[in-house]
Amino acid sequence: MQKTKSSRTTKRMRSSTSDSSPPARNRPTNKSGPASSSTPAVPEGAITRALFIQTMQILGAVLSFEFPADAVLSRHFRENRELGHRDRGFIAETVYAVLRRLRWLRRLAGEDATPRKLLLAWFARGEGWPMRNFEGLASATERDWVASVKAATLDEGSLAERADLPDWLAERLLGTFDEAGVLALAQGLNRAAPLDLRANVLKLDRDALLARLREEGIAAEPGALSPQAVRLVGKPALQKHPLFLDGSFEVQDEGSQLLGLLVQPRRGELVIDFCAGAGGKTLQLGAMMRSSGRLYAFDVSEKRLAKLKPRMARSGLSNVHPVLIAHENDAKVKRMVGKADRVLVDAPCTGLGTLRRNPDLKWRQSPAAVDEMVAKQTAILAAAARLVRPGGRLVYATCSLLAEENDAVVDAFLAAHPQFRSLSAQEVLHKQGVMLETGERLRLLPHLHDTDGFFAAVLERVADA
Numbered sequence: 001m002q003k004t005k006s007s008r009t010t011k012r013m014r015s016s017t018s019d020s021s022p023p024a025r026n027r028p029t030n031k032s033g034p035a036s037s038s039t040p041a042v043p044e045g046a047i048t049r050a051l052f053i054q055t056m057q058i059l060g061a062v063l064s065f066e067f068p069a070d071a072v073l074s075r076h077f078r079e080n081r082e083l084g085h086r087d088r089g090f091i092a093e094t095v096y097a098v099l100r101r102l103r104w105l106r107r108l109a110g111e112d113a114t115p116r117k118l119l120l121a122w123f124a125r126g127e128g129w130p131m132r133n134f135e136g137l138a139s140a141t142e143r144d145w146v147a148s149v150k151a152a153t154l155d156e157g158s159l160a161e162r163a164d165l166p167d168w169l170a171e172r173l174l175g176t177f178d179e180a181g182v183l184a185l186a187q188g189l190n191r192a193a194p195l196d197l198r199a200n201v202l203k204l205d206r207d208a209l210l211a212r213l214r215e216e217g218i219a220a221e222p223g224a225l226s227p228q229a230v231r232l233v234g235k236p237a238l239q240k241h242p243l244f245l246d247g248s249f250e251v252q253d254e255g256s257q258l259l260g261l262l263v264q265p266r267r268g269e270l271v272i273d274f275c276a277g278a279g280g281k282t283l284q285l286g287a288m289m290r291s292s293g294r295l296y297a298f299d300v301s302e303k304r305l306a307k308l309k310p311r312m313a314r315s316g317l318s319n320v321h322p323v324l325i326a327h328e329n330d331a332k333v334k335r336m337v338g339k340a341d342r343v344l345v346d347a348p349c350t351g352l353g354t355l356r357r358n359p360d361l362k363w364r365q366s367p368a369a370v371d372e373m374v375a376k377q378t379a380i381l382a383a384a385a386r387l388v389r390p391g392g393r394l395v396y397a398t399c400s401l402l403a404e405e406n407d408a409v410v411d412a413f414l415a416a417h418p419q420f421r422s423l424s425a426q427e428v429l430h431k432q433g434v435m436l437e438t439g440e441r442l443r444l445l446p447h448l449h450d451t452d453g454f455f456a457a458v459l460e461r462v463a464d465a
């Protein structure tokens with residue numbers, strides 16, 4: 001991507017897209033910084049031509065859907081270190097906004113609209129810019145087009161169009177929700193996610209973390225669901241904060257924290273996090289075990305496991321053992337058959353519950369990808385189940401919203417494995433003070449719980465099986 005200099009600067013903001021470090025994206029304020037002698041003046045609330053072009057180029061790269069949007073943005077920011085925090089925030093927010101409302105924007109701008117047109121349509125209708133803001137950015141002909149977009153009215157459209165979802169996804173969701181439910185869910189998924197922290201209970205409890213943050217002027221509230229969660233009021237930069245560096249907290253969605261509570265590991269146990277990735281849940285489980293017993297972090301991705309290492313060092317945990325496996329039936333897995341007190345399968349999935357953070361996923365996923373995931377999930381769950389000792393617990397979880405990846409996988413597993421029975425997720429949570437009315441299986445939804453979308457089932461291997 002071509003490098004361009006921008007001038008939308010001044011106020012300190014930041015944008016990081018890694019899942020293991022504090023994020024994240026900024027809300028654009030539509031207020032330009034003071035014009036310097038080297039930059040042309042822009043109307044109040046508008047942006048410079050350079051920033052417009054840069055945003056358009058990145059949007060073009062993202063809309064090829066070759067790579068995840070957060071990877072494209074991270075790479076661009078790495079390669080353009082001169083870009084200020086405010087400009088980064090503006091670019092990231094704008095690209096994400098267009099991805100969220102892509103279907104609507106294509107209806108306004110034309111199905112084959114270029115990134116440039118989509119961007120102009122977003123500023124005109126999504127941001128509601130006045131015509132004067134387009135003067136330095138668009139030609140006279142384009143400004144006529146912008147005026148027509150501003151005036152356009154659309155018919156009601158199909159459910160998928162109204163929900164800004166691909167047809168196949170809206171159809172699948174109709175298997176679980178009614179039309180109003182799909183629309184409410186889609187609206188929840190189109191909002192930006194808040195920033196949640198998890199107190200590392202090995203070092204301090206949630207209330208102590210909250211007090212320390214507030215002492216330093218960071219506005220925060222206790223999480224509504226997880227007793228380990230702190231929800232920040234804004235999105236301050238925390239990557240260099242002493243409490244982050246000393247492992248007092250990690251960034252973790254509050255909904256994701258409930259999965260750790262469903263595993264409910266105890267001191268001295270042998271616990272396996274079968275799909276540990278960069279260890280978001282491993283670290284939580286390790287702290288709940290008070291760094292005792294043995295906690296194996298399996299994953300097939302060397303790159304993801306490598307990201308766990310610095311997090312382990314910060315966390316102060318000494319009970320975590322990362323293990324790279326080739327596949328779910330690796331000999332390293334087989335050695336653990338029947339030995340584990342608890343196994344978590346945080347399965348690879350379509351990730352559709354995380355659309356607040358990864359809005360491009362809805363355009364990148366497909367029915368074929370769902371089928372592929374279901375086959376993988378089924379195989380991983382069966383392999384992981386073999387590790388559970390009689391009387392031990394198995395938790396299957398995804399951040400998908402699709403019944404195919406959730407209930408259907410668990411139902412098929414239970415039908416084929418009579419030695420396992422279902423436990424009530426609600427009861428497991430209630431016993432830990434989380435008074436969520438979730439029923440037998442945990443279902444978290446952004447528009448209802450203000451968390452990412454999660455599903456989890458708690459299973460137990462019967463004692464004499």
Ligand SMILES: C[S@@+](CC[C@H](N)C(=O)[O-])C[C@H]1O[C@@H](n2cnc3c(N)ncnc32)[C@H](O)[C@@H]1O
Pocket residue numbers: 274275276277278279280281282298299300301304325327328346347348349380
């Ligand atoms: C949803 S992510 C896990 C996220 C992680 N638990 C966390 O909290 O950060 C799913 C993980 O499953 C891993 N995976 C994929 N196939 C696997 C397999 N056959 N066995 C074990 N892990 C696998 C992926 O590499 C990925 O890291």
